[in-house]
Amino acid sequence: MAVYTDISETDLAAFLRDYDVGELLSYKGIAEGVENSNFLLHASSGAYILTLYEKRVNPDDLPFFLGLMQHLSDRGISCPLPVRRKDGTTIGQLAGRPAALVTFLEGMWMRRPTVEHCREVGAALAAMHLAGSDFSLRRANALSVSGWRPLWERAKPRADEVAPGFAEETEADLAFLEANWPADLPVGVIHADLFPDNVFFLGKRLSGLIDFYFACTDLLAYDVAICLNAWCFEKDNSFNLTKGRALLGGYTTVRPLSDREAGMLPVLARGSALRFMLTRLYDWLNTPEGSLVVKKDPLEYLRRMRFHRQVRSPAEYGLEPQGATA
Ligand SMILES: Nc1ncnc2c1ncn2[C@@H]1O[C@H](COP(=O)(O)OP(=O)(O)OP(=O)(O)O)[C@@H](O)[C@H]1O
Numbered sequence: 001m002a003v004y005t006d007i008s009e010t011d012l013a014a015f016l017r018d019y020d021v022g023e024l025l026s027y028k029g030i031a032e033g034v035e036n037s038n039f040l041l042h043a044s045s046g047a048y049i050l051t052l053y054e055k056r057v058n059p060d061d062l063p064f065f066l067g068l069m070q071h072l073s074d075r076g077i078s079c080p081l082p083v084r085r086k087d088g089t090t091i092g093q094l095a096g097r098p099a100a101l102v103t104f105l106e107g108m109w110m111r112r113p114t115v116e117h118c119r120e121v122g123a124a125l126a127a128m129h130l131a132g133s134d135f136s137l138r139r140a141n142a143l144s145v146s147g148w149r150p151l152w153e154r155a156k157p158r159a160d161e162v163a164p165g166f167a168e169e170t171e172a173d174l175a176f177l178e179a180n181w182p183a184d185l186p187v188g189v190i191h192a193d194l195f196p197d198n199v200f201f202l203g204k205r206l207s208g209l210i211d212f213y214f215a216c217t218d219l220l221a222y223d224v225a226i227c228l229n230a231w232c233f234e235k236d237n238s239f240n241l242t243k244g245r246a247l248l249g250g251y252t253t254v255r256p257l258s259d260r261e262a263g264m265l266p267v268l269a270r271g272s273a274l275r276f277m278l279t280r281l282y283d284w285l286n287t288p289e290g291s292l293v294v295k296k297d298p299l300e301y302l303r304r305m306r307f308h309r310q311v312r313s314p315a316e317y318g319l320e321p322q323g324a325t326a
């Protein structure tokens, strides 16, 4: 589920009076997603998504997230566009929560992405990186290397409940990543959670990117590594080289990776697998039984970490020679 906060029609109608969207025709909660409460809303001017930001979103970050969607949209990236209120602002209050209205994006996410979908997402990620290059706001990534150990310390005492040896194995990866994480790669706006459920398609064509609520300023190649993890592994946890080649091919056609970025892909991919393993592990151990939220499996990402540990060159992810520069 993702309706943590219920709203009454009266409160919603009052909230909408601050917008020029016309008359409210219908609204309903959206079950998907885990972070915020989302509603699909039809007004006489069109369809919108209403999001009520729940406790994991810091209200101080909202200008970054909403400003970024506006910025990217202005530069031709298909993503939700925040709707301005009559006073020109984009953030309101509803049912005691910060709330925003964004435009509805047509399409659906791919449960079983194909090689073509991987190519499209690679190209769209690169286009987003280029379009974000002149975005003026910055937001540090709380879930990059310096944020992993505090999260790990909270989960570690119970990690072996999930799988024997989990704690020892992760400890070694974390120590390796802390010692080898690059600091000298190109930085910019990254999506940081571009999983299949955050990318919409109409047929084979990508129709838009959603869910910018982990977006931040970090290494661009780290975003590529996140996508390799999220798009190019099969259900049996094997890496699909053809998908890797397509995703990286799609990306580098739009934004070539430097030799240094390419060379660091195994470390970045290992770090990205650790990052999602850690948040999943934390949620696995702390989400109450009987909660309606679907818990994601941390072991999927432990297995990806094992794969990345033995990768020696970016060619093993499918990166073709690009004639890149350092
Ligand atoms: N602009 C949009 N247009 C169409 N549908 C949308 C839009 N924004 C969100 N949705 C729908 O709402 C669902 C949840 O949105 P979103 O992924 O942003 O939620 P979330 O709670 O932040 O979830 P999570 O972080 O777990 O992915 C999406 O799967 C999609 O079905």
Ligand SMILES: N[C@@H](CCO)C(=O)O
Residues within 6 Å of the ligand: 193, 195, 276, 279, 280, 296
């Ligand atoms: N995409 C994340 C969850 C939401 O951010 C995961 O699969 O662990």
